[in-house]
Amino acid sequence: MTDPTSPPADRRTRKRLATRQAISLAADRLFRARGFEHVTVDEIAEAADVGRMTVFNHFARKEDMVFDRDEEGREILRDALRARDPGVSPIETLRRRAHRLVAEQAPFVRFSDASRAFVQTVEDSETLKARARAIRDELAQVVTSALAESVGRDPTDPDAHLAAGLLLATWTVAFVQGHLTFRTMRNPETAEATFLALVDKGAKGAEAAMAGTPYA
Amino acid sequence: MTDPTSPPADRRTRKRLATRQAISLAADRLFRARGFEHVTVDEIAEAADVGRMTVFNHFARKEDMVFDRDEEGREILRDALRARDPGVSPIETLRRRAHRLVAEQAPFVRFSDASRAFVQTVEDSETLKARARAIRDELAQVVTSALAESVGRDPTDPDAHLAAGLLLATWTVAFVQGHLTFRTMRNPETAEATFLALVDKGAKGAEAAMAGTPYA
DNA sequence: GCTGAATGTATACTGGGTACACAAACACAC
DNA sequence: GTGTGTTTGTGTACCCAGTATACATTCAGC
Structure with missing residues (x-):
């Protein structure tokens, strides 16, 4: 083997x-x-x-x-929605996956000195920030398609775009604020708490925005 | 004079x-x-x-x-929150302003052949799309500060960042979907309806996400 | 070994953006 | 008017990312 x-x-x-x-x-x-x-x-x-x-x-x-692992992020999102429990809304499914990723210390949501240095490198470069934004848009597109597919709608569904936009905005803010918290507190647990609290708030908002659609 | x-x-x-x-x-x-x-x-x-x-x-x-009027956009957002009616939440204030902008045929939310050509020019260039994303981030920063100030919180407030992120995501999606609608329907009224429907949904979501904070 | 496809490499080029030095136009003083 | 300092326009020379292309090398599979 x-x-x-x-x-x-x-x-x-x-x-x-x-x-x-x-x-x-x-x-x-x-x-x-x-x-x-x-x-x-x-x-x-x-x-x-x-x-x-x-x-x-x-x-x-x-x-x-610098960004040589962005495909992994796309895969995580696709995978989360691929075999979703039909009894759980797509948005709730993604919220739970975020919690699981933190529990599993997944690379993208781990708060450490190494990740702090990485974030700092990106923050210090306009070119890298631009690339980070582009990746964010790519992720939003992936989530849009995965959301639409998971409820049997067309990938051009405006509601799917809005839901994906709200979720990506949430995760981006949660990611940044988590790292800010880590930088000041030097405590991974506090940073994770900040991250997850914002993810939960954003998910609640996305559910409310999508009320009456299959996404919520 | x-x-x-x-x-x-x-x-x-x-x-x-x-x-x-x-x-x-x-x-x-x-x-x-x-x-x-x-x-x-x-x-x-x-x-x-x-x-x-x-x-x-x-x-x-x-x-x-190409983007020589981005300062106007910032000013619109700052202005909307500057002298807010204390009886209306900041998020609702911005939602109403979006409606007013459409009613007034403001340049940024007007759906016409000219704006269609502009959007197309941007869409066809990776460089311009990157700049559009950067401007979006700048607008999010402006909204973050304006939101925090309008409720007397610190501009670093994580809730303000989340609220601004949700709103900017909403407007971006609404803007893009509005123009897509215009491209297929060739009807400004239908495009405006698409735009405003998404803005309203997003605002509803942002209010729900910010429940329990001064922003909602 | 032979052969064709990957891989590595040098050379030359395009084009955005910066540093710097200088010239012309101008407002403002006198 | 005549100076004088500042703003604006401009040329020259440069840096650096990214592309095109042609060529050499290395390897896999026959």
Whole structure:
């Protein structure tokens, strides 16, 4: 049995992933040390000991070296709604998943010094903030489709768009406020409490907004 | 009495505004004809008969030639909450203002062929969409501060952030869906109805989310 | 080994944005 | 009028992300 997380037997693929990781590690180290905006792609290539074009081979944009796990977030949201209990509303389903993610210490809702540094890196760069906003919009689109599908409506349903917009707004604010709380309190539990309290409030609002629709 | 909208007496200022408008007009014409991404700043400078640096003198970024009225939007939001009737909740106050803006045919919520073309230009450009998202975040910040101030809370109040996030999400979705409706129906009244219906739903949700706080 | 596809790389280019230095136009004083 | 300091316009030179392209290398599969 091969561990699915171990390098694949294929040598070409192994080398490819090694190169990618070398670039990612070099970039991370440089970004942390000097900040995203003050590192050039040439320097990353130099530090990773590859050619400049190789960097763009693995990461289409410089920002992708920071946000290289956004697909996981999309998958979490899709997965949460895929096999939903029909007795529980889609909005409530997502609220419970948020609680479960916190309980499971999932990477995206873990409040630690590492995540604090990550958030700080993003906060310090206009380019990274722009990318974060774009990812947020992509997530909203995913939630819109998943919501509509889970109740058998068309993915262009305006109510699905509104519900997804309200939920994404909620999670974004909860995420940011959770990290602000962690920064001042230095206490993961307090940060989680802030995060979940806001998620619950937002879910309550979304349920009320969607009253009379299948989403609530 | 000098009309405040007429050119100021100061010749220097008059010339400055004339140059700015020449650039803005030239840019608008080129963007509409070929799309934002397929026009270079050099071409705009050429068309406006000014130097390249002069363009950047008036518009810090290329996108600013498209979004040159974002300050008005901020002012509308600040103004709506500034002298609020204490008997009406801040969220309800903003909901009513949205209705009033539609009734007054305010530029930001008017559904016409011109606005349709504008929305299309933005939709076709990743750069412009990124700027639109950034402006949305700036508006959320304005609403956060205005909300907190209108109820005498600190501008860092997490509830204010959540309320503002919910409202901005609502208006964004309503704006987009309103324009989608206009594109298919070619009827401003139907588009306005879509817009206002979503604004009302979102407001209802925001009130529910903020139950027990001064914002609702 | 042969062959074709991935992968890595150098070179050259496009275009937005910045730094800086300088010239012209102008308001305001005298 | 004549200076004088400031605003505005402008050219030059630069930085850096991102693209196109052509070429070399490495590997998998036959």
